Each structure stands twice: as C-alpha cells, then as structure tokens.
Amino acid sequence: MDTKLTLKLDQEVIEKAKRYASMKKMSLSRLIENYLNSLTSTQPAEELEISPFVKSLSSGVKIPADYDYKKDRADYLDQKYR
Incomplete structure (x- = not known):
C-alpha cells in the first residue's frame, strides 16, 4: 500500500535528485523508496x-x-621499464 510522505529537503538537493531520477527513467518517489528500502x-x-x-x-x-x-604494480613497472 502506498502512503504519502512529506519531506523537507534542501532545494538544490531536490533538483539534483530530480535530474538523476529523470536520467534513470524513474520517479523521484520510486528513487527514494528504493534507497530507503536498500x-x-x-x-x-x-x-x-x-x-x-x-x-x-x-x-x-x-x-x-x-x-x-x-x-606488485610497482614491481611490474620496474621490470617493464628496465
């Protein structure tokens, strides 16, 4: 059952989250739900x-x-450039 939730967040954070959700082709609500679920x-x-x-x-x-x-990487590079 879906329930409405009101949050107070910084406006800049909201805008960035909306853009991110849009790029992922999902709603901001679904994004937040998935995050809280994880x-x-x-x-x-x-x-x-x-x-x-x-x-x-x-x-x-x-x-x-x-x-x-x-x-290991340093040893490899040392051998490579001798």
Missing part, C-alpha cells in the same frame, strides 16, 4: 542474488586478504 533491508549480503552476467565476470581466482597490489 538502507533498511534485513537481507544478509550472502543471500543477495547475483545476476548471471555478474557471475560470468568472475575468474574464480581467490586474492589473499593481505595482497599488496601497489607493491
């Missing part, structure tokens, strides 16, 4: 459905939690 969702992250497209992007390679990509 904030208050009780669904644990591990239960979120991942689309088949996103799953297809996975390489299956596990990256260690302590992986230092900056050092």
Whole structure:
C-alpha cells in the first residue's frame, strides 16, 4: 500500500535528485523508496542474488586478504621499464 510522505529537503538537493531520477527513467518517489528500502533491508549480503552476467565476470581466482597490489604494480613497472 502506498502512503504519502512529506519531506523537507534542501532545494538544490531536490533538483539534483530530480535530474538523476529523470536520467534513470524513474520517479523521484520510486528513487527514494528504493534507497530507503536498500538502507533498511534485513537481507544478509550472502543471500543477495547475483545476476548471471555478474557471475560470468568472475575468474574464480581467490586474492589473499593481505595482497599488496601497489607493491606488485610497482614491481611490474620496474621490470617493464628496465
């Protein structure tokens, strides 16, 4: 059931939100509803459905939690430009 809600927001924020909603081809009400729903969702992250497209992007390679990509990149560039 939809219920009317009145909010007081900064006019500039409202205008930016309207433009954003327009670019996404949705109403400002729907945009705010989706945002509030995402904030208050009780669904644990591990239960979120991942689309088949996103799953297809996975390489299956596990990256260690302590992986230092900056050092790895610096080493790569050092070797490349020797």
